[in-house]
Amino acid sequence: MSRPMVVVTRRPPGRALEILEGVADVWVWPEDTEIPREVLLERVRDAEGLYSMLSERIDEELLDAAPRLRVVSNMAVGVDNVDLAACARRGIAVGHTPDVLTEATADLAWALLLTVARRVVEGVDHVRQGRWTRWEPGLLLGVDVYGTTLGIVGLGRIGTAVARRGRGFDMEIRYTARGPKPDVEAELAARYRELDELLAEADHVVVTAALTEETRGLIDAAALARMKPTATLVNVARGPLVDTEALVAALREGRIFGAGLDVTDPEPLPPDHPLLALPNCVVVPHVGSATRRTREAMAELAAENLVAGLEGRPLPAPCPFPEL
Ligand code: DGY
Numbered sequence: 001m002s003r004p005m006v007v008v009t010r011r012p013p014g015r016a017l018e019i020l021e022g023v024a025d026v027w028v029w030p031e032d033t034e035i036p037r038e039v040l041l042e043r044v045r046d047a048e049g050l051y052s053m054l055s056e057r058i059d060e061e062l063l064d065a066a067p068r069l070r071v072v073s074n075m076a077v078g079v080d081n082v083d084l085a086a087c088a089r090r091g092i093a094v095g096h097t098p099d100v101l102t103e104a105t106a107d108l109a110w111a112l113l114l115t116v117a118r119r120v121v122e123g124v125d126h127v128r129q130g131r132w133t134r135w136e137p138g139l140l141l142g143v144d145v146y147g148t149t150l151g152i153v154g155l156g157r158i159g160t161a162v163a164r165r166g167r168g169f170d171m172e173i174r175y176t177a178r179g180p181k182p183d184v185e186a187e188l189a190a191r192y193r194e195l196d197e198l199l200a201e202a203d204h205v206v207v208t209a210a211l212t213e214e215t216r217g218l219i220d221a222a223a224l225a226r227m228k229p230t231a232t233l234v235n236v237a238r239g240p241l242v243d244t245e246a247l248v249a250a251l252r253e254g255r256i257f258g259a260g261l262d263v264t265d266p267e268p269l270p271p272d273h274p275l276l277a278l279p280n281c282v283v284v285p286h287v288g289s290a291t292r293r294t295r296e297a298m299a300e301l302a303a304e305n306l307v308a309g310l311e312g313r314p315l316p317a318p319c320p321f322p323e324l
Contacts, residue, residue, distance in 0.1 A: 004048035004310050005068075009035045009056050012075060012303070014296030016051075019303035023310060024049060041065040049306045051075065058082040063090055071309025075302040077101055077158075079319050080211040080238055087321075094319040095305025098157060100297035101289035106161035108288045109206050109236045112260025115282050116232045117204065118142040119258075122279055143203070143230050143257050145169055151202025153195065153218070154209025154237065155181055162206050163188050174198045176209075199226040204234070211238035221246035227256050236288045239265030248274045251281050262288045 006024040008017070011032075020026045027043060029035040034055045035043075044050060044066035052058060054076040063069065063086055073095040074082055087094050115121060119140045126132055126140065150166040152159040155175040163173045163184070173190035175181070180192040195218070199205060205227065209215050219233070219242040227233065233256060235242050244265050250256050258280035264273075267286060275281050289295060305315045 004070075005046050006049040006051060006306065006310075007040070007043045007047040008051040009040065010053050012051070012299035013292070014299045016075075016296075016299035016303040019300060019307060020049075020051065023307050044069065049073070049310050051302060051306055052081070054078060054081050056081060058087070060086050063087070063092070071095065071306055071315075073302045073306040073309065073315075074319075075298055078210060078238060082319070084319060084321055093309040093315055094321075095302065095309065095315040095317050096319045097298040097301045097305075098317055100301055101294050102157045102161050104291045104294040105158045105236055105288035106165060108262055108284075108290075109158070109162045109208070109234050110165050112234045112236070112262065112282060112284070113204055113206065113232060114145060116234070116258040116260040116280070117145050121282050143232065145171075145204065147171065148203035149174060149201055151175070151193070151198040151205045152190075153198070153205060153207045153241075154215070155184060155190070156208060156210070158236065159206070159208035160184055160188075162208060163190055171204075174201055195223065196226055199223055200228070202231060203228065204232045207233070207235040207237050207241050209237055209241060211240055216240050217243050219243065219247070221249070224250040224256060229255060230257050232256070232258050232260065234260040234262075236262045239263040239267045244275070248278070251275075251278045254280075258282070260284075262286055 004024045006020055006026045008026060008028040011028055046068060047066055048068050048070050050069060050072045052074050058072055069092055071093045075097060077096050077098045079096050082094055084094060119142045123140050147170045150171040150173050152163050152175040155177040166173055167188055173188050174193045175190050176195045176198050184190050224246055251259055260282045262284050263286050275283060301317055305317055308315045
């Protein structure tokens with residue numbers, strides 16, 4: 001019996017390929033770069049399964065080029081790169097990788113929050129550049145974290161994990177979401193706020209919302225203007241949730257204290273981008289889930305999603321389809 005054909009757009013870590021090769025003929029983009037669009041369009045022609053990264057656009061054009069496709073498995077929790085409605089219309093199952101990356105991503109959000117609030121990168125530069133010649137009472141003064149108010153924009157799995165860590169810092173938790181979440185309120189003494197109220201109240205704002213047409217540009221100039229001048233902003237979700245130009249202006253003019261970004265718009269940021277010249281902005285290259293254990297778990301869950309889809313079984317981590 002012939003085996004289904006699967007396209008993998010980047011070599012995944014861990015046992016993922018082994019899992020796929022157990023049931024399918026697997027073609028893997030051999031380079032350590034993003035697969036060129038024209039190669040992907042050519043390769044998916046006979047594919048029944050597509051194992052994708054967040055860098056590939058799975059849209060109508062790609063689906064038209066892949067008439068045999070039955071399942072798309074994205075090795076990421078975010079699926080803003082996948083046209084879910086188009087997949088649903090064609091009966092193509094879509095899988096993603098929730099849960100396994102929640103804690104690692106929440107850890108990185110906290111690493112950024114503490115780094116920006118306590119000016120860690122500026123301190124490291126100060127020492128490395130040989131400027132540490134004496135103790136100074138006013139050197140590199142930051143803002144407090146312990147005992148302050150944490151605002152979570154988009155309280156899902158990762159936002160809740162970030163908030164839990166905040167309780168260890170004796171923080172008041174405020175959050176926005178599609179609606180109040182009584183379970184989390186009970187567990188974390190968290191309080192629901194409209195976005196404007198949250199931005200005005202929080203000392204540290206962490207963005208963890210999914211990128212959708214409704215959330216694109218959510219943190220724009222008006223939103224940044226509502227934040228305290230002593231507040232920090234952390235984004236570990238997707239770059240386009242924050243208006244980059246407005247953020248550059250707010251940071252440059254000291255209208256907020258600082259920003260920590262794991263994700264940017266554009267992404268990657270060119271080395272001469274104005275954000276990278278600002279001392280109150282810390283940018284890391286989309287590494288929220290980048291621990292060995294987490295990435296292997298994501299890769300393997302994505303492989304299991306793909307195999308289940310090929311075998312006509314329910315996916316272990318299906319992406320909920322939008323209403324058609
Ligand atoms: C995701 O999974 O969506 C992250 O951005 C990458 O881990």
